[in-house]
Amino acid sequence: GFKDWGMVGEMRDAIHNVENEIKMIDSPKLEAHMLMLRRHEKDYLLRRDLSYKDKFNKEHFAFEQSLNSNSLTTKKRKQLLNLLESYKNTFFLLVEADKKIGISQNEGLTATVNNLSQDATTTVTNLNQLISTKTDQYINKTISLLGLFIIICTLTTIAIGVFIMQGIVGIMGGEPEEVALIAKNIAKGNLKMDIDSSKNYKGMMKSVVTMTERLTEIITGIYQNAEHLAKTSNQYSDSSKKISEGAYNQATSIDEIASVIEEISQNISQNTQNAKETDKLAENVISEINEVKIQTEKTLETGKLIDEKVQVIHTIANQTTILALNAAVEAARAGKNGQGFHVIAEEVKRLAQISKEAAKEINQHTANNTNQTKKMAQMVQNILAPIDKTSGYIKNITLSSEEMEAGTNQVNSSVNQLYNISQENAAASQEMAAGSSELGKQAHSLTEMVSYFKVNQKVSTNIKKKKKNKKKIKKVVKMWKKQNNPQLMRV
Numbered sequence: 001g002f003k004d005w006g007m008v009g010e011m012r013d014a015i016h017n018v019e020n021e022i023k024m025i026d027s028p029k030l031e032a033h034m035l036m037l038r039r040h041e042k043d044y045l046l047r048r049d050l051s052y053k054d055k056f057n058k059e060h061f062a063f064e065q066s067l068n069s070n071s072l073t074t075k076k077r078k079q080l081l082n083l084l085e086s087y088k089n090t091f092f093l094l095v096e097a098d099k100k101i102g103i104s105q106n107e108g109l110t111a112t113v114n115n116l117s118q119d120a121t122t123t124v125t126n127l128n129q130l131i132s133t134k135t136d137q138y139i140n141k142t143i144s145l146l147g148l149f150i151i152i153c154t155l156t157t158i159a160i161g162v163f164i165m166q167g168i169v170g171i172m173g174g175e176p177e178e179v180a181l182i183a184k185n186i187a188k189g190n191l192k193m194d195i196d197s198s199k200n201y202k203g204m205m206k207s208v209v210t211m212t213e214r215l216t217e218i219i220t221g222i223y224q225n226a227e228h229l230a231k232t233s234n235q236y237s238d239s240s241k242k243i244s245e246g247a248y249n250q251a252t253s254i255d256e257i258a259s260v261i262e263e264i265s266q267n268i269s270q271n272t273q274n275a276k277e278t279d280k281l282a283e284n285v286i287s288e289i290n291e292v293k294i295q296t297e298k299t300l301e302t303g304k305l306i307d308e309k310v311q312v313i314h315t316i317a318n319q320t321t322i323l324a325l326n327a328a329v330e331a332a333r334a335g336k337n338g339q340g341f342h343v344i345a346e347e348v349k350r351l352a353q354i355s356k357e358a359a360k361e362i363n364q365h366t367a368n369n370t371n372q373t374k375k376m377a378q379m380v381q382n383i384l385a386p387i388d389k390t391s392g393y394i395k396n397i398t399l400s401s402e403e404m405e406a407g408t409n410q411v412n413s414s415v416n417q418l419y420n421i422s423q424e425n426a427a428a429s430q431e432m433a434a435g436s437s438e439l440g441k442q443a444h445s446l447t448e449m450v451s452y453f454k455v456n457q458k459v460s461t462n463i464k465k466k467k468k469n470k471k472k473i474k475k476v477v478k479m480w481k482k483q484n485n486p487q488l489m490r491v
Contacts, residue, residue: 011090
């Protein structure tokens with residue numbers, strides 16, 4: 001307590017009672033004893049030295065001896081002795097309280113508070129170090145796992161792409177550019193191509209080469225046999241119709257081949273797009289990892305703030321202890337006139353409020369640390385979604401491969417159909433070789449049509465062109481083109 005309450009208040013009341021009784025007796029000797037007691041009391045309160053307690057006790061004993069030898073009434077002497085004993089007891093209780101609280105920082109409750117404060121500081125420091133270490137370990141482990149997964153996904157995607165390309169090359173039997181070049185030349189009617197017949201072509205390339213050779217043979221045969229076709233009779237008109245139907249079917253098959261090749265091109269384009277999407281997902285994963293790193297740095301900053309606030313609490317505790325000692329000294333010195341003590345008490349109250357606010361801030365920073373940790377967990381969850389999406393793209397690549405295989409089968413079927421049609425055309429050509437001269441007009445029309453194709457062999461025809469049939473031949477050619485597939489007309 002201070003001033004008029006607590007132990008100090010009780011001691012001051014006992015002192016005032018003794019002093020009032022001594023003034024009424026008017027004894028200089030007793031007043032001298034009282035002054036010495038007050039001196040020893042104040043010396044103790046100022047210095048906190050237990051030797052002054054012993055001096056106080058000796059002076060108290062001398063005071064009692066003086067009272068017993070004084071010519072006072074028994075009642076008055078007993079009253080003074082009781083008041084003096086109350087003064088002594090309250091002073092001794094104050095001394096015992098100081099011992100319990102701690103006369104120095106290394107004793108009593110003060111030492112306990114200091115030790116607990118140091119232990120709390122050490123614990124918080126260790127906790128911050130542990131959080132930092134564990135966070136670094138988790139981040140390193142996460143980065144390693146994600147990096148490994150990205151590498152595996154990338155290698156798997158590359159392997160699938162290589163496998164698909166090898167499959168396409170194997171199906172086509174050569175480079176797609178080479179197959180496309182041959183098809184382009186055929187579409188332009190250019191059969192003057194240098195194809196290495198010594199190579200062992202496979203797949204679609206073999207079929208295209210075979211088709212080119214067969215077309216060259218057919219066109220050459222048509223040129224060579226055009227003169228004979230002009231001498232055939234009307235009985236072979238059915239053979240001419242068969243050739244027309246075969247040409248129509250051949251054009252349809254070529255159109256189917258073009259459609260299948262277009263579908264294969266679209267599938268390849270889709271695979272390329274999926275690869276780009278996979279690359280974007282990898283970039284998003286790297287961005288998320290960088291965000292995790294930033295959040296971890298914020299967690300470390302929060303740990304530092306907690307350490308600083310604990311230091312503030314420690315400093316305030318020390319200042320509070322010093323102010324408490326100063327307040328006690330001021331109270332002992334001032335007596336009733338200790339108005340300045342009120343200012344010290346207010347300062348102590350303010351420091352206590354600062355301690356409370358610092359503790360509140362520590363709780364807030366701890367909550368922020370928890371929220372940031374949760375955010376890191378959510379970010380890891382967000383990383384899993386793009387990974388699942390990458391798996392979906394891989395499945396799409398697999399489906400595209402299956403569609404390519406089906407398209408290849410369709411290409412092979414169309415090529416076989418072209419081969420059969422070519423055989424039928426060859427048979428029809430043989431029939432037309434023995435035909436009548438009435439087919440001369442149709443032979444001339446056929447020569448005009450196949451003149452679009454250019455072959456290496458030098459071919460000449462001896463068909464006589466009659467001026468009166470010239471307009472009629474052009475009309476037949478135009479009607480034939482209209483009857484056939486538009487795709488064939490473009491060819």
